[in-house]
Amino acid sequence: MKYYYSPGTCALAGHIALLEAGFEPDLFKVDIMTRTIEPEGDYLAVNPKGYVPLLEIGEGVKLTETVAILDWIAENTPGHAARSAMERHRRIEMLAFLSSEVQRPFAYSFFLPGDEAVAMLRGMIEGRFVLIADQITGGYLLGQRAGVEDALLYVMLRWARMVGMPVPKNLIVYRDAMEERPAVRRALGEEGLI
C-alpha cells in the first residue's frame, strides 16, 4: 500500500486513519507546489489531479479524494465498517460536511488575496465549528470511539490553531486529546511536524 501526502495538509487525516486502522503504508512525500514526489519523481504521472492525498491500495488501484479514502479505510477496518446503510450515510454526511464546508473554505482562505475575503471565509468556518462542537456529545464526532471522521476534524482544528482561529472550548479539549493518540503522534512525527 502506498500513500502520497504533503506534511500537515488534508492528507494528514488519511495518514492518521491508516495508522489507527493498523495499516503500514509506504509513504511518499509530495511537493504540491512543484507536483514532484520527493526526492524526485513526477507526481502528475501518479495522479493527474496533482493534489494530495492519493492512496494506492495495491495492484495499481488508486483512490483519490479525502472522503473516499477515509470511507475506504473505515470499511476495511475490522469493527469499523458501517453496520447499516444509514450508519454509512451518516459517516459520509459528516465527511462531506468537513471536506466541503470546512476544508474547502479553509483552503481558499489560505490562498485568496484580500483581507475581506479571508475574514468572510474564516467567519464561515468559525460558525461551522460551533455546529460541530454541539455534535461531540459522546466524546467523538459519531459516538464514543474515534473514527476516520475524527482524523479529518483533528486536522481542521490543527489548521484553526495555526491561524489563531477561536473555536469552542470543547473542541480545544477534543483536539488536545486527539493529539495524544499514538497514531496521531506517529503520523505527526512521520510528517516531520513534531
Ligand SMILES: N[C@@H](CCC(=O)N[C@@H](CS)C(=O)NCC(=O)O)C(=O)O
Ligand atoms: N478534493 C480534494 C482536495 C485535496 C486538496 O485540496 N489537497 C491540497 C492539500 S490540503 C493540495 O494538494 N493542494 C494542491 C493543489 O490543489 O494543487 C480532497 O478532498 O482530497
